[in-house]
Amino acid sequence: METVAEADALARRVAEHLLSREGTGPAWGIEIEEVREGYARIAMVVRPDMLNGHAIAHGGMIFALADTAFAYACNSRNVSTVAQAASIVFLAQAKAGERLLAEAREQALSGRSGVYAVSVTASHGRKIAEFQGLSRSLAQPVLEPP
Amino acid sequence: METVAEADALARRVAEHLLSREGTGPAWGIEIEEVREGYARIAMVVRPDMLNGHAIAHGGMIFALADTAFAYACNSRNVSTVAQAASIVFLAQAKAGERLLAEAREQALSGRSGVYAVSVTASHGRKIAEFQGLSRSLAQPVLEPP
């Protein structure tokens, strides 16, 4: 029987595996801070090529960061899982050079569906966006057993 | 009094102005196909640095494309307008090399709020995602009068 520590270590390995295969990981400078079963916290620094015409972080990049944290959290049990739908509320602006955190928490699991809330914050906890994602699991592992 | 043709020409100039100032425009390879009052259609080719760990277009990039079309449509009357919230449904996968279209249509305007539907499609009209955005206008123009 799997312990909590083993489950959390597996969750971390799955996230690192996913990141290592993502073209977007290096393109966006994604850093994994912490991943546990049903949970992920990642970071990204806003660069000039992530800004919109108002010189603030493009909503698409804020969503992309939240969506990445969502992916790591919903794949954390090593069951391949995809995003089916998501919604986001934009609360405040972020500027170039700011380091954004996205923290994904599992709200519900029911059959093959899961719901995750992701908060995106800047320094001092300033809220940038709130995201909610609906996932659907597939009948296959992310990482093959060793 | 402004004619339809003038309104549409202004909408196009606003979108081109926004694109010219976006860091994300060249970073994502955004092309404007058509912009009219309350409407925008843009394109983006999926590149390897836009793929997730399953080698398909990252949901964040699909959202980013839709969000960009939404921005051009909701700023089309030359009133500076920001995204307040959005939701997206992912319907099918897109691969590297595919050219994606995002077509934004105005569904409703009420006071300072607007609602836009954006369809993201690949070749032959294959549906990739459906997006809905809520905008809020600010009391200032995008382009200053000449």
Add this chain to the structure above:
Amino acid sequence: METVAEADALARRVAEHLLSREGTGPAWGIEIEEVREGYARIAMVVRPDMLNGHAIAHGGMIFALADTAFAYACNSRNVSTVAQAASIVFLAQAKAGERLLAEAREQALSGRSGVYAVSVTASHGRKIAEFQGLSRSLAQPVLEPP
């Protein structure tokens, strides 16, 4: 092979069948105006028992009306289909005595998933809300063949 007229007639019969079995149909005073394949338009009059503490139509009732139109549209091909997720934007208030229309249009079908946009309007086309729903079809008919 089914004609358009036959498809539309089937859509209407399915909606009438669903309405006849809904506890909410008579409770809410739902009227079917038009149902075709992938489309439904229904009406509801706002009553005092549908008002919130500000004496305007409760958001829950506006959603309920939109969700009902969505159900008739997504079941219109006589394949039993359920709502999986939805989002709504509230644009204007509605008062007691107002007759609200909800018009549902199919935006996309892909495999077992469907996306529908529903506009809720009051008289003279005043926009009350915009709704987007994600449906999932089940492998069974609503109406058994005669």
Add this chain to the structure above:
Amino acid sequence: METVAEADALARRVAEHLLSREGTGPAWGIEIEEVREGYARIAMVVRPDMLNGHAIAHGGMIFALADTAFAYACNSRNVSTVAQAASIVFLAQAKAGERLLAEAREQALSGRSGVYAVSVTASHGRKIAEFQGLSRSLAQPVLEPP
């Protein structure tokens, strides 16, 4: 300066005031279980007139319950606040006679905007739906000072 206990007592009075003026409160049988600053938990028993054509609770009623908890939580500081947008994921069915709980928690406040997550559960914590709401505050109190 207001204590936590005073803030929570005010939140409760505001919710009871709202409920007392809602036509929907008695129509839906809403019961307030607990209200604190930024938090509300309410209950509703599913009745036959709340069922859809599949003899399960209509999605509109599940949304309506969640939306009511959202309203009590976002008005809890005695600043009149309205729903601007919401999204919901439906996870499991509920039958007639089931008592549903809706628990609303504040996720973020930023200027006049607020984001709230609402979980709807049946007995033994079975998840029925997850809701996320965006609120906008108005510059007036719900309850006039005594």
